[in-house]
Amino acid sequence: MSSSKGDKLKVVICWHMHQPEYRDLRKNEYQLPWTYLHVIKDYVDMVDHLETIPGARAVVNFTPTLLEQIEDYKQQLKAFLRHNTPLRCPLLASLTSEKLPSSPPLRLQIINDCLRANRERLIDRFPAYKKLADMSAWFVNNPDTVFYLEEQYLFDMLTWHHLAWLGETVKRNDRRIKRLIMKESDYTLNDRYLLLEVIGELLNTLVARYRRLAQSGQIELSVTPYAHPIIPLLLDLTSAREAMPDVPLPEETVYPGGKERVHWHIQQGLDIFKNHFGYKPVGCWPSEGGVSDATLDILSEYDFKWVATGGSVLNNSLSKANIIDEVYNNIGIHRAYTVKSEQQKKSKDEAINIFFRDDGLSDLIGFTYSKWHADDAVGNLIEHLETIHDYRDDQSGRVVSIILDGENAWEYYPENGYYFLTTLYKRLVEHPDIELTTFAECVEPKSKTTELPSLVAGSWVYGSFSTWIGDRAKNRGWDMLTEAKKCFDKVVARGELDSGQLARAEQQLAVCEGSDWFWWFGDYNPADSVSSFESLYRLNLSILYQYLGVLPPSYLTQVFTQGSGSPATGGTMRPGQE
Numbered sequence: 001m002s003s004s005k006g007d008k009l010k011v012v013i014c015w016h017m018h019q020p021e022y023r024d025l026r027k028n029e030y031q032l033p034w035t036y037l038h039v040i041k042d043y044v045d046m047v048d049h050l051e052t053i054p055g056a057r058a059v060v061n062f063t064p065t066l067l068e069q070i071e072d073y074k075q076q077l078k079a080f081l082r083h084n085t086p087l088r089c090p091l092l093a094s095l096t097s098e099k100l101p102s103s104p105p106l107r108l109q110i111i112n113d114c115l116r117a118n119r120e121r122l123i124d125r126f127p128a129y130k131k132l133a134d135m136s137a138w139f140v141n142n143p144d145t146v147f148y149l150e151e152q153y154l155f156d157m158l159t160w161h162h163l164a165w166l167g168e169t170v171k172r173n174d175r176r177i178k179r180l181i182m183k184e185s186d187y188t189l190n191d192r193y194l195l196l197e198v199i200g201e202l203l204n205t206l207v208a209r210y211r212r213l214a215q216s217g218q219i220e221l222s223v224t225p226y227a228h229p230i231i232p233l234l235l236d237l238t239s240a241r242e243a244m245p246d247v248p249l250p251e252e253t254v255y256p257g258g259k260e261r262v263h264w265h266i267q268q269g270l271d272i273f274k275n276h277f278g279y280k281p282v283g284c285w286p287s288e289g290g291v292s293d294a295t296l297d298i299l300s301e302y303d304f305k306w307v308a309t310g311g312s313v314l315n316n317s318l319s320k321a322n323i324i325d326e327v328y329n330n331i332g333i334h335r336a337y338t339v340k341s342e343q344q345k346k347s348k349d350e351a352i353n354i355f356f357r358d359d360g361l362s363d364l365i366g367f368t369y370s371k372w373h374a375d376d377a378v379g380n381l382i383e384h385l386e387t388i389h390d391y392r393d394d395q396s397g398r399v400v401s402i403i404l405d406g407e408n409a410w411e412y413y414p415e416n417g418y419y420f421l422t423t424l425y426k427r428l429v430e431h432p433d434i435e436l437t438t439f440a441e442c443v444e445p446k447s448k449t450t451e452l453p454s455l456v457a458g459s460w461v462y463g464s465f466s467t468w469i470g471d472r473a474k475n476r477g478w479d480m481l482t483e484a485k486k487c488f489d490k491v492v493a494r495g496e497l498d499s500g501q502l503a504r505a506e507q508q509l510a511v512c513e514g515s516d517w518f519w520w521f522g523d524y525n526p527a528d529s530v531s532s533f534e535s536l537y538r539l540n541l542s543i544l545y546q547y548l549g550v551l552p553p554s555y556l557t558q559v560f561t562q563g564s565g566s567p568a569t570g571g572t573m574r575p576g577q578e
């Protein structure tokens with residue numbers, strides 16, 4: 001028997017789509033290819049599932065730096081296909097080259113780039129790609145032999161790399177791609193141009209597809225501050241000690257002008273969101289779910305109706321107030337909370353609604369279900385939701401928040417999560433006791449929310465900022481950023497930059513303030529990823545100094561952190577709980 005709408009358990013699935021700035025903004029050249037690869041694989045599949053199952057609902061969060069890069073790739077490919085304008089992404093440029101470099105280091109770079117894919121799910125799935133990858137071991141171990149390689153081997157590697165990275169919905173539905181997969185080898189320049197045309201079409205239509213779903217009310221779109229900075233740390237580096245009292249901090253414990261930078265990131269993010277989608281969003285996923293009392297105060301100034309963060313932040317906040325048992329016995333995590341600032345207490349302004357991620361359910365999708373059969377995985381998730389539903393007769397105000405990356409989990413699933421996501425949406429839509437919805441539709445008036453005395457500053461990862469500060473290398477990264485910001489402030493104060501130069505410097509500073517660099521610093525991360533992000537961070541800081549007309553410090557030529565770990569999912573995701 002079907003429940004009435006008021007008796008249903010509300011479930012919000014929030015997919016966070018994020019890529020940091022991968023361009024060298026001086027040359028507008030890409031240093032890493034992850035933005036367009038995730039577009040053609042993950043962001044395309046995610047929107048296709050929603051389009052195919054109209055009853056499915058979700059919140060989709062796009063970071064502004066991702067939106068900018070999608071638009072840039074879109075324009076790049078248009079210019080190349082129409083006017084043969086050179087591509088500014090080395091991997092894409094290699095795909096469409098008539099002749100590849102003969103230099104062994106450059107050829108090895110192409111081989112290594114084409115091996116940067118999940119071995120089990122993306123490479124070994126296709127016998128022709130697997131054969132090429134198996135052959136590559138000899139060339140990697142004997143680099144001098146690469147000179148003698150036939151170009152066709154490299155062209156086939158490049159083609160298969162891009163075919164494998166295409167979304168499952170594209171592989172199943174596009175006849176051109178089916179034909180290229182069936183061909184298996186000896187890909188011609190015409191074949192590779194055809195592949196690039198498909199990639200261009202996917203980039204060209206992606207944002208419009210999400211926009212249409214938002215306009216129809218099927219999804220809600222939300223925003224993140226411009227370059228994905230950890231707002232609480234920009235406001236106060238010592239806020240890290242609220243969840244980790246003994247954590248070592250950088251030498252400088254105050255980021256100069258942090259509050260002004262936070263406002264810059266938020267306003268810039270809103271402007272870019274409006275340029276792409278035509279309106280102002282009501283919700284904000286703060287970068288990495290990073291929140292604090294001061295963060296909520298600032299976000300409230302922009303009239304956001306809701307924010308979301310990790311469940312461990314609620315646990316820490318309830319423990320600090322010594323009410324965790326009382327709240328969990330009577331209310332629990334599955335509802336909207338508020339924290340009222342002193343100003344809001346004096347006025348009649350509505351406090352911003354805070355939704356807390358169900359870390360257990362979210363992490364099952366992120367780390368566990370990829371190893372299960374899709375039917376079993378979805379069945380297990382629904383059993384958990386049914387248990388939550390049955391725990392209380394009154395479902396009023398209850399909402400389960402499932403929040404995770406919209407891109408990084410799927411390469412560990414068979415067929416890019418095709419069966420899991422299809423089954424998940426269908427069964428949730430058909431379930432008599434579950435209602436898929438959005439955060440905007442779950443925003444409660446203050447009379448129905450539970451008020452917290454305060455928030456313990458933290459993120460969706462462990463409820464702390466341990467992923468971005470406290471480690472020796474992470475702290476060193478903060479010290480280098482702080483020194484660059486002091487230089488920025490001095491140059492700006494002297495009035496040495498015209499408006500165009502100032503705008504470039506501000507954007508470059510914002511890129512340096514992004515969270516992703518600090519995420520990857522530390523020995524526990526994989527060596528290749530640490531090397532890529534560490535070198536790009538130093539490059540970005542050097543570019544900032546150059547924009548300021550100042551010689552970059554010599555330490556920016558020196559590697560300051562290396563990785564040797566092998567964390568789950570290659571370190572691209574972290575669980576919400578330790």
